[in-house]
Amino acid sequence: GAVVSQHPSWVICKSGTSVKIECRSLDFQATTMFWYRQFPKQSLMLMATSNEGSKATYEQGVEKDKFLINHASLTLSTLTVTSAHPEDSSFYICSAGVPGLAGTGELFFGEGSRLTVL
């Protein structure tokens, strides 16, 4: 199956710093990627839809200046948490669909990136 890779898998940073999380589609090109956030023992909440070559579409309540998304190529989307604070600590998961498999509806997920802000 298609592979989506995230890096880093775990990052610890000081409050006030910015952290970048990368999401790569390894064996396919993804025009659209999705970023989710998950709090402990809770569901995945869709944060934004990342479109290659255009601005991301953010869900209601998600601060676009706080969570910067860049989808500069067909295989890479990045999420930057700017001026991170402890309340930003969470598990961030990206996903992408394979264009040729659009009819199957399936999305492929990265392993997730755990952010801990001290």
Next chain:
Amino acid sequence: AQSVAQPEDQVNVAEGNPLTVKCTYSVSGNPYLFWYVQYPNRGLQFLLKYITGDNLVKGSYGFEAEFNKSQTSFHLKKPSALVSDSALYFCAVRENQAGTALIFGKGTTLSVSS
């Protein structure tokens, strides 16, 4: 807007017994329905999906789910539970439209006792 409901926070079953994890959905048009499993500090693992065709879908690790359009349900089932099935299970729905995201239920923790 699409939505998914998993009414149970936790399901407890004994090993060897059948299990059911419930899911109902709301979506305009025909849905794409999915079940994923998540182990602690890990990403999501795909179990099965319903796109079209037979209402009974068979997936990984002996799991299956039945699509019921009239009840807008997509319950996950397994005839004989294993202790290793203990994990967090998510039902998800996606509109039948390219470029749309998956919307997840809140998740159900399955605990299988030996």
